Amino acid sequence: MAINNNDVQKIAQLARLELNDEQATKFSSELASILQLVEQMKTCDTESIAPMTHPFDAALRLREDAVTEKNLRDKFQSIAPATQDGLYLVPKVID
Amino acid sequence: MDKLHQKTLTELQAVLRNGDCSARELAEHFLQRIESHNRLNAFISVDTERALAQAERADEALKSGTGSPLTGIPIAHKDIFCTDGLLTTCGSKILNNFVAPYDATVVSRLNTAGMVTLGKTNMDEFAMGSSNETSHYGPVSNPWNTTRVPGGSSGGSATAVAAGLTPVATGTDTGGSIRQPAAFTGITGVKPSYGRISRYGMIAFASSLDQAGPMTRCAEDAALMLDVMCGFDELDSTSLQQDSTQFCAQLEKSVKGLKIGLPKSFFSEGLDAEVGDIIDSAIKTFKKMGCTIIDVTLPSSELAVPCYYVLAPAEASSNLSRFDGVRFGHRAEKYDDLVDMYQKSRSEGFGDEVKRRIMIGTYALSSGYYDAYYSKAQKLRRLISNDFNRAFEQCDLILGPTTPSVAFEKNAKTDDPVEMYLNDIYTIPANLAGLPAMSLPAGFDPKGLPIGLHLVAPYLEEGRMLNAAHQFQLNTDFHRTFPEEFIE
Amino acid sequence: MNSAKNNTPGWEVVIGLEVHTQLKTASKIFSGASTAFGSEPNTQACAVDLGLPGVLPVANLEAVRMAVKFGLAIDANINRTNVFARKNYFYPDLPKGYQISQMELPIVGEGSLAINTEKGEKIIGITRAHLEEDAGKSLHEDFHGMTGIDLNRAGTPLLEIVSEPDMRSSAEAVAYLRKLYSLVTYLEICDGNMQEGSFRCDANVSVRPVGQKELGTRTESKNINSFRFVERAIEYEIERQIDLIEDGGTVVQETRLYDPDKHETRSMRSKEEAHDYRYFPDPDLPPMLLEESFIDGVRGTLPELPEAKYTRFIESYNLSVEDAAQLTVSRPIADYYEQVVEATQPSTNASTNTATQADAKLAANWIIGELFAALNNDDLTIEQSPVTAVQLAGLLDRVKDNTLSGKTAKQVFAALWHQEGEVDAIIESKGLKQIIDVGAIETIVDDVLARCTEQVQQYKSGNEKVFGFLVGQVMQASKGKANPGQVNQLLKKKLN
């Protein structure tokens, strides 16, 4: 599976990672070898096999609709990078 | 007479109950050892004050007779478990300032049981690694040979237990992260069935594979720990609605007639001869104990590594999106705009291995590749699981080596991710199938490095597996061998 | 009110709507934090809502019940196995970097909704409805050039209802939206508060030359939270697209934002980047398996639906089609109406003990007339009405037993509206009781006739118009309390 720097930069963009050219080159060769490993899956016939998402056949458990949480804003915001008036601050979002 | 740090949990319980030593003295003993052996780099943080306060409360409970079996026994938690008021880094720079505002369920269960938290152990960043070399907080040394790795990702916990810096530690296992380091450091490590132990508060790597477990000196200790760690948690939708486990009570059964299956693929090429020899002798021991040995096949397991390296990174790529520098964790100092803040914070905060896996996972889920990678891997996962079901129609337990080789030298595999990944070739299938599995000491190679024996049991049959391990340990003393350099 | 562009000759408009309905649960869809609106920022965002490391979702049973209720109401297929999936994208109001939603297997499958159009009934297909969590809010007020993030709304349960592209005009789109609105409020799964964003809509609009088979390129106008805005946004889009194509341009598939101040849509630059949401089943949430008994249980809680209520109102209360439509437009209105009818005393001439159709008609007139006008005036919903259904029924009883005239009844209503007390006490304190004692009225009539000799002469010489003047004099003298019917009778008797 060929994977070039351009592909790598596209994936990095989706994952919100920043790579310089040197890193992109390094990653593209590493990703290529990992994909080569992954491609071994092709040798196995999985026709008509149902995908397995969870390790056991469980059904979703549903909880009663009750308010159980209290306000811990001060505690949670004490570990936040930037807050003001109880809001988390981020660089201006442009719609 | 064994020193305090060589004792098992059962032995330490006796010490505490006889009053030979207080919980505070016990905590001080281990805290002092952590301090004097800190070149092993097994811990990311230690909170002496908090540990001693917990120990004093334990002493009161012991005095008033309100303690539980684990009251007053020190423990170290892998730094992947959130601990209220304590730094919780997950081995990453991106969480280098993250003081968790709540306790993981595992931590609160063990706190309630009266255990004393010594500190948080080093680990591969976000549990991604097999050598503990991806930690932002530096590599951990193997106490059997400090130029070697302890394995990973629970390498700090493994070294801490092996070197007697704590009698027990918690670990997590997504593809072998408890069992592989347990094998490399000569201790006992158990990954229970998926769903046995709550994942709440355990920072997610690959949610459908992650499972916590104990890292201990012996199988009996592991059973003791599991009886407390396992249990239904309403905060985790994948937590099993199980009756309380009673693994300790299942330890004194004879293993006579127990059918042990040897999967051919676990003994084929890639397995080092010294490891193979030691596993052969362990098989002989089981035979002597009256077990029947048969051959089984797990054909699809040969593709477990490629399958895993799609599924785990796919889930991880999504799980790690929350580390964006908005509500907690590292935020870059300089950035141009929102997207730049995301990119810089994440690129500065994550190490290369984490980035690699995020990239692989993002790729495998991206449009046009989902079917060929993600969906294909999930189908393969079912085939691997089916193989186990078929094998367990013929046998009670599956046995093999935990790893293809003994602990390797630091930096030996850091340049080749794929070679590193192949370390987990024997451990990964149990995670994919959600089965209980463990590693226990089976002997040493000619250089004196420990070798781990791997057991896999049918779903929810931890009791059977722990009993077989315990019976093996009653007939061997590999688990009692302590690394010379750290006896004092 | 069809705009010209809705009927631009040669063009066909194709509209599909995605409606986000906030389900009115007490707690969030995956956490135990409160969903109450209007609290201090981030005071209702718990560890799960904040996406702190290590936290896990646990799904809310009530949200599931509500989704099933909706599915049953539109006769949709309920997927016995449905799956939560992660939709991955980065946005500061999306704490985990993914939204838990449903992709391949939504809880509600295909269904439909009938709307009334100028050409009669039309069936609008509903593709699916799926459960998902809401995001937080970005506040763009100035925080030194930063944006503030409030995550109180993060994790609020939403049912996203996706229609087929079956609508052909903004009028049809609004009719569909109103119908849907009335349904979700009837089902009591949504509080219907559009200003608070409880019911908001994304409109997919495209145009194509009449006769062309393939759909044109569509745009998606996001997050429109009023019926009027939907209509305007769609009309703006239709006009923009047709103009664009007629001028030789092409429509770009994009997300647009409706600006209610300028009545126009504009491209959302920040969302322009090609999306790849990388949906995959959420490993934290096993598949939801719905048992037959559960679905039957929900079916048992289905209320009478708007359609059925409308028909019943016409049949059993003999209401006009217009009145029935107005009174069934929302469940609180219908309930209020029925409470009034229930509480009112049967008219004395009724043969049975139940309210007569005349009583029902009277109640309808008062609600549609006086009450709606007052609500409108004070910008209140019927649930906020200061006059309760029981009070209004009491007022109508005093009208029916002739204690009040039409005019004095309105005075009492006004007093009720200002919460000045109960009906009888208001009548008492304001002295509004109608005089029906014949002797008393006779005295007043005699006084008036004695005073107005001139007018009496005119009447007797054939000027019948003066009769009205005399009635007015009597009413005035009685301070409006004399029964006008009796006054008429007495005057006639005395004058002839």
Ligand SMILES: [Mg+2]
């Ligand atoms: Mg949508």
Ligand SMILES: [Zn+2]
């Ligand atoms: Zn949606």
